[in-house]
Amino acid sequence: MTKLGFIGFGEAAASICSGLKNVANVDVFSYDIVLTMESHRERTLALMREQHVNPCDTLAELINNTDIIFCLTSAKFAIGIAQDVATIANKPVTYIDLNSASPGLKKEIAKVFEYTAVQFLDGAVMESVPPNKHRVPILLSGANAHETAVILTNCQMKTSAISEHVGDASSIKITRSIFVKGFTGLLIETLQAASKMNILPHITDSINQTFKNFDLEQLAEKYIPRTAIHANRRAFEMQEAMMMMEELSIRNDLSKATKEKLEYIASKELDVIYQHEVPASFQVVIQKLNEINEEDLEDEKV
Structure with missing residues (x-):
């Protein structure tokens, strides 16, 4: 069983999960800050259940239940979220930032995870997500990009490893x-x-x-x-x-x-x-x- 996590459950993450729910041997979890907001919690929970996603009330819960985590929020929050993950993570986990950001910012994020149990990968979504769902083309770059791409391909995702250098994707x-x-x-x-x-x-x-x-x-x-x-x-x-x-x-x-x-x-x-x-x-x-x-x-x- 491959356990995937999503930080952020907006349009992109929800669309990917709508495809993953039909893939065997994949268990999906998600944490979104809106789950802490009473005005948005029930609607988000309903959407997660519709896509067969396990909701997590905390970032720690998401990390403890997953092997590969995708960050799909916004580039403006990427560093802060990475710092939180680096502080909380106490087990090996692969963390893929899929936000649209400059290669320089992705390299800054990589530095956050130095000397931690987290393996960071630079990710890039190359087409519109809603029509493609979990089959949207995703590029990966970083130290274990190839191995991770193989795992995600087995989850019927369309991922390609392009290099071992963060920032290339x-x-x-x-x-x-x-x-x-x-x-x-x-x-x-x-x-x-x-x-x-x-x-x-x-x-x-x-x-x-x-x-x-x-x-x-x-x-x-x-x-x-x-x-x-x-x-x-x-x-x-x-x-x-x-x-x-x-x-x-x-x-x-x-x-x-x-x-x-x-x-x-x-x-x-x-x-x-x-x-x-x-x-x-x-x-x-x-x-x-x-x-x-x-x-x-x-x-x-x-």
């Missing part, structure tokens, strides 16, 4: 994010303008003709609705990308612009407007952003 993830998040920001602005001028079909047809086998509307559906509810997290991811590029002595002008665009979207609380549910289509999001832009311009005139 995140280097690939964050570099890819420069393109994906930047492309999404450019896509949003293009479609906002096209929608407002009632020329959207002409623009999509023209771009599709320019780039053969390129379906602009399909890509818009893939990236824009989810950006509406995850803009804050993605802006933080671009901050990590900017830090990485600074470390490489590369100008990060476009990454900075992408971060600012995502921060603007996050400030408009579309996640609250859509009740943390993915909007029905990219057109809905574009229309809402255009309405918000018009309201902003009106406010500036006052």
Whole structure:
């Protein structure tokens, strides 16, 4: 029996667990700080039970019951959580940080676990989790990446060990994010303008003709609705990308612009407007952003 643990039980962890519940010889546990909050506890417990996940009331309980732990919270909390785990862990356990963070931050986390019983691995989630569930591609790097990838593959997870060096997995993830998040920001602005001028079909047809086998509307559906509810997290991811590029002595002008665009979207609380549910289509999001832009311009005139 392989015992897996998840720190954080948000969308990503819940989606992975929804696939793992159908895998034999896998026992899943999870600890989330919201279990300590009366307003969120019952809803989270119900979701955990639905995915056949054993809830843990403390971090120590999670560590004592598992062999491999995934951290899926936010990069901004990653160091603090790692420090808590390092303090509590009194048995060998593999700890995989799957948060979107710069390779530099992952190396800092690795230092936290030096001289402890914890084996740290850098992990990177390479596709959207909900549609892929436990089969979402995950890259691993670190001292025992290969051995851990074999164990997780036996759990029907889609993991690949790329090197023995912490930071390599995140280097690939964050570099890819420069393109994906930047492309999404450019896509949003293009479609906002096209929608407002009632020329959207002409623009999509023209771009599709320019780039053969390129379906602009399909890509818009893939990236824009989810950006509406995850803009804050993605802006933080671009901050990590900017830090990485600074470390490489590369100008990060476009990454900075992408971060600012995502921060603007996050400030408009579309996640609250859509009740943390993915909007029905990219057109809905574009229309809402255009309405918000018009309201902003009106406010500036006052």
